[in-house]
Amino acid sequence: MRFERREQRSLALLLVTPLLAVILALALSGFLIALAGASPFEAYWNILKGAFGSRLSATETLTRSAPLILTGLAAATAFRARLWNIGAEGQFYLGAIAAAAASSQLFGDMPGLFQIPLLFIAGALAGMCLLLVPLWLRLRYSVDEVVTTLLLNFVAILFVSMLIDTVLKDPLAFGWPQSVSVSDEAMLPKLLSRSRLHLGLVVAIVLAVIIYFVQARTVFGLNSRAAGLNASAAVFAGVPLARTLVFVAMISGGFAGLAGAIEVMGVQGYVTTELSPGYGYSGIVVAMLANLNPVGVVFAAVFVATMFVGADGMSRAMDIPSYIADVTVALSLLAMLVAIFFTQYRIRR
């Protein structure tokens, strides 16, 4: 069996690819559900019901989508320039704690109109800083950033854990390790009353659209794509490689940090070490399912959020561990990789 590069890739094929990948992943997980002695169709129906069956569940799914869009954008923008940022999880936590710290220590008395943007910036800056370290190690010492960003996740979470144990500990939390809360003015306005759905979703979608245009239309977008596709040709054409990568890292780390800040300001108001159920890692899946397209990220994030929220409900209704959602999401990443491959190659005997 040999593979042959396709000369033309049809647009339809590109659009259908993620759908095929998701269907394949659902089929494989369905098999695992069946092994557990339940009906996959019933399970998926329950997942759908759990995610969109009521006003509460639908808003919950959308609430969960917001951080996933942002961590998905973090991965998508970085991967496009072949900057392997696997550290969104750590950047998320640093962004979250930066927002809590900035609100409680610096800007707490400011009205929301000024405070909220400042906390966004604080969160984004924290995420950026964490990603600039591995980028510097790559540019200076040629250290593969995959491993360093992965390792820094653990460092960042321990650092956050240390802060909420010490200087940022909430004195009123009866010894629970949780950080001081952001001030009430810093809490993001709700989009719908009687729900947790907050402004963060709008911010995430707007940023996805903006970054789409930045990538498609600007000099920076072209440069970062060139840097990712063929670094030596980019250098020959005068693309400032290091500078472009630093910008990419700032955007990518910024998105992940912002995701953390928004989660704190939108949902619970304070930081714990359980703030993220793996948003950083799921962001990678979101980005790949979207084929690194920023607008596609929005849809992929909603799919992943649907799986997570729906699986919780399904798990309560049936005796299937909710981990099936993580399994499906991971399988959809693998299926997407294979699907992308077959948009580029055909089988030839």
Place this chain on the structure above:
Amino acid sequence: MTEVALEIRSVSKRFGRIVANDNISLSVGKGEIVALLGENGAGKTTLMNILFGHYVPDQGSVTVLGQELPHGSPRAAIQAGVGMVHQHFSLAPNLTVLENVMTGTQNLWSVRSETAKAREKLLALSERFGLQVSPEARLGDLSVGEQQRVEILKALYNDARILVLDEPTAVLTNIEAARMFATLKDMARQGLSLIFISHKLDEVMATADRIFVLRDGKSVAERKVGDTNKAELAELMVGRQVTRPVRDASNPGSVVFQAENISIIRDGIERLKSVGFYLREGEILGVIGVSGNGQADLAQLLSGTARRNGGTMNIFGEAVGDLSVAQTIALGIGRIPEDRNHEGAIGEMAIWENAILERLGEYSSKGFVDRKKGMAFAKRVVDEFDVRGGGPSSRTRLLSGGNMQKMILGRNLVEPKRILVAAQPARGLDEGAVAAVHERILEARRKGAAVLLISEDLDEVMALADRIQAIVGGRLSPPVQAEKTDSRQLGLMMSGEWSGVEEADAL
């Protein structure tokens, strides 16, 4: 003819819509040297890959010493006594010479590598054929010529009776090449059969006993070397009358670029050692030399990607520091990079994006890319430089090598340039495309551009350059006037012998 060592019978191979080999037959006798002559893309390499089991043919058979080979098994080919010397050596730079040679020669499941025995055998072979190597040396530390010896020894170590050499002289100076052909003739006398693949008529005429000519995947002729001549072979190979453009008399203008005592150290190695040269309007300076002697850094010097460690540069009479890419573009320097796919273009990007990438400043405003203007520029490049195979918005990967090169030439020369740096501009192109590229370079010269042509092809340099300097081990020879030199003298210069050359008019 004596005993037949190898017979290839009606082999065909298709890749997608391209027919790479169409019903080709060929035979080689024991102790015979056969040349396989053809242009790039004529199907020579495909045929040899089939012989060696890398590819499975769609039809046909390969028989070695009376025994038919199974398709698609390099292992069977090796065991039958076929050895191959690849154009891009199949060697691992991080391993030693002995390890490179030994790989795969023992049963993989034996519990111990028989290193001492292998070493003995290697040294015996190296003695017998006069191919000196040191078994313990790390391969990456050897010169290109030495690496080729290892590649040949590797084939001999496997008891090859039939040796296939793919473009063996592409990386050698004429002197090294002459020595290698002497070795090959010696091998043939010792009973080995040899096939060498080439598109160089001189070496084919000088070395081969019989010649097979391939064109467009078909075998078009078989000639004994005594029954043919270069002119006939050239026509058979190309299939049509291609005339390369002729350079008219030179009429150089003023000096636009001058470099003195330039040194460049990269990765801890001194790539350029105090070199000097100058370029004049309406004149082509040819730099001839075997690849890997500092050409890359010489080209980078004028392409804005090099950092000097010493020396001075003057452009249009003004001293300049290290140039950035943006500065070279602003100064009106056109740049044809050595490696099209690696540096010249990004395959996954559109043609229009590749056309404007190096001058994004002109094709953008306030940070936004001016797509319309870029498309218009790309359309001019495609139309005026006859780029076939795609429009401005097609992916660049779809272009053939020749058309990609025309696109690169076009983006540089649509607007006239004062200086043009062309590194190996015709490498790997077929005859038609070579002529087109040469014509464009001569046209730039006619319009007054000062051209730096860096090439390892002697014919190309003699045809295009007005003045010639040789590059060896990071040093440049003094320039010689093209009319006052010949291939013999240039060959000597390429191997570092330039005492007593008659220097072209010094400034």
Place this chain on the structure above:
Amino acid sequence: MSEVFDILTSAGLWAAVLRIATPLIFGTLGALLCERSGVLNLGIEGIMTFGAMIGWLAVYNGADLWTGLLVAAICGGIFGFLHSVLTVTLGLSQHVSGLGVTLFASSFSYYVFRLMVPVAGTPPTVEPFQPVDIPLLTSLPFFGDAFFSQTAPTYVAIVTAVVLAYVIFRTPLGLAIRMTGENPHAAEAQGINPLAVRYGCVIAGSALMGVAGAFLTLSAFNSFFPTMVQGRGWICIALVVFASWKPSRALLGALLFSFFDGFQVRLQTVLSGSVPYQLFLMMPYILSIAALAFMARHARVPQALMKPFRRGER
């Protein structure tokens, strides 16, 4: 200062060093074998998690401990096969496939574990490996407690490192593996099938990763809980670079690393209160990053690492 001296001279520290090192030795050797053939296997973190889960589960369901390790190895090999299909046959990005395998293997472990073991207040346990009593050596003063009171898998890990070093540098198979990692085209030209070599190495390497995980649940601890691998897989990937792709140095690196880790744990108890414990827990990760930065430039990377091999495509 005297506390530091006490720590260094306690047999407990040295016993802990070997214990902490064991999963790292297995994991690093596994990753090293994959990379020698040219495949980066970032599936390691997930494969270790799965090995930890499935090895434990086998023993919990009545298998003996060695069978538990074997089951973990086989399952590791299966994930290695999956990674090979993606990266060797299809030639996909080794980074992304590896992460995909990790995400899949770890979530799949949690799923299976939840399915097979009902939720309980205290996690169920198994009877883990016991220290082996070596005649004479174990009864030596200090040295006996420090170095010869380990469980059997620890000795297996050390033997594996020696065997792997021999195979890679002294056998025709090892040469074929190295050649495939340096230049698969050259390997093919010498009659070796690079695809088969890569499959073999990735499967065998992943089996070692499975064993590395199972050591955690069958020797170091006696129960399984999610996130128990705690980045050990990524540390192994860093150790491979630190070891310059040499098994002997991998062994050394893992021991050195575990020494710092064991030392910091003990220092933590001495200094408890004055320094937040998280700072100590960060040390292994920061050390790994420092080791990478220190070695990356000097190491001779296998030239074909992360480069897919497709026949007839250069």
